[in-house]
Amino acid sequence: MSPFVLQIRWELKKLFSRKRTHLGFFLLLLAEGALLWVLSLPQSDADLVRLIGKSRLSPESYLSGFTLGVELMKWTSSTLGSLFVILVATDILGGEVEERTYRMIRCRPITRNRVLVVKFLTCLVYAAMLAGFLVLSTIAFGLLFRGPGSLFVSFPSQSVVAWFPPTTGFLRYLAVLPLMFLGLGSVAGLGFGFSCFPMKPATATVVSLGIVLLDSVLWNIPYFASLRPWFLTTRWLAWHQVFADPLPWSELFREAGFLTLLSAAGFLGGRWIFLRREVTP
């Protein structure tokens, strides 16, 4: 096995041995459970039925597990997903520098560059796992409560209202995964970039969260609706476009490219800082 693969394997093992890595999965389940419980109350049901009825569709077939799953994903993915990715991304390097594990790593013949690449790839693996968990857990929760059926989605902020038969709906649901991964990957890039600065992991977490929160708050102000294309939140919510009918391929590729660039910029910015930084014992 090549040293690079071996290093990634050990880094992943370290990551998953930490309790805080699993905190995200546990809290996502908790949040989804709470939202699902409220969504299953008769009053919330009535709101969803009204929304489906506005499109002249039959609520019996469209108020399904997939519809409920998308509703859950809509509310949990952007805010909660980002929180947990930032926690891991800011701690993976900053935490090891603070705990002085990094000094031990540097006792071995390994370049700083290699350490950074290995750690960033580990963050991306975590982002991919969290994205997968988000998609699968919302489908599972939705199916558990409502059973299979046709899919109805409504994202008014992104001008997406669409409905699909069960098979196409399920495929579209799964197609969310790559864009959601790229969105969380770009958040990981941001967090990783700040963890390379000479600051404590908690401070790096707060600075990264500050940027994400500020962007999200500005995005949510109705008066700034005309400026939404300039906010990062619009890019992080690019997965909404997967449900547009017909699929806007050019827009999807453009968003995917932007998110990849954002992720790379976070990594390269952090790398530039870290390679010039003196990590004192």
Place this chain on the structure above:
Amino acid sequence: MTEFLTLLRWELKRLCLRPRTWLPFGICLCVEFSVSLLLKLPEVRATIARDIWKMRTNWTEVFSGLTTATHLLGETFTVGGVLGLALVAAGSVAGEREQGVLRMVFSRPVSRSRLFAVKCLTCLLYTTLLVLFIGASTLATGLVFEGAGPLLMLAPHEGVMGSFSFASGLQRYGLAVALLWFSAVSGMLSFLFISTLPMKPAAAIVLALALYTTDNLLRTAPETVIARPYCVTTRLLSWRQVFNDEIPWARIRRNYRELALLDAAFLVAAWYAFRRADWR
């Protein structure tokens, strides 16, 4: 008593020496300036003017620095204030435990309860300073960018609607900042409690924010409107009710009474966890 004051003075000195203590103040100024600059854009102003026109009110009569400051206060506190309180409250216990500072402190003849009281008081003073700063800087930014004038507050989701002259608007603004302090103290105590649990400061911050975010999701999602009266964030935002033409004091008192009960529970739980923790 003098020993207690000495402890408090040193704790405050340590707090002030950390660069991260001042970071939230910078974040707040960034939020205020960025929102104020964006409000100057012609397309944004056109949208606001259209909304005001729908209410049969003249744009020039109500759009003032006081109006923008009132709307900005919530946004600034959500981003800078909450993160600042999380950073300082989580750092004061979880951060010191992680760095082994608490072990050194316990090598001196000081009881855990006394140390906890000192930390609580320090966080409380920081909360007061941060809230006052946010209140003053938001008002100053609003007045610098838009000038003085009457106040119009619109928050239909929270059932808040009111319009005031500059003088009475300023009074309401002051009252809102005072009530915001109570909400901030609730937030700070919850962060302090989570930081006494055995976890790293960053994990404590993220855990607390995740709980508040979930609560806020339940409050704001249109599909879960039924849960709104039961959310903690509904109570934390009670300070905005003072911008109603008629202040609903009964509702405000009820909400803050419930928050006070929650605060007491957090305080006792944090004290218990701090006393029982194994600081190795």
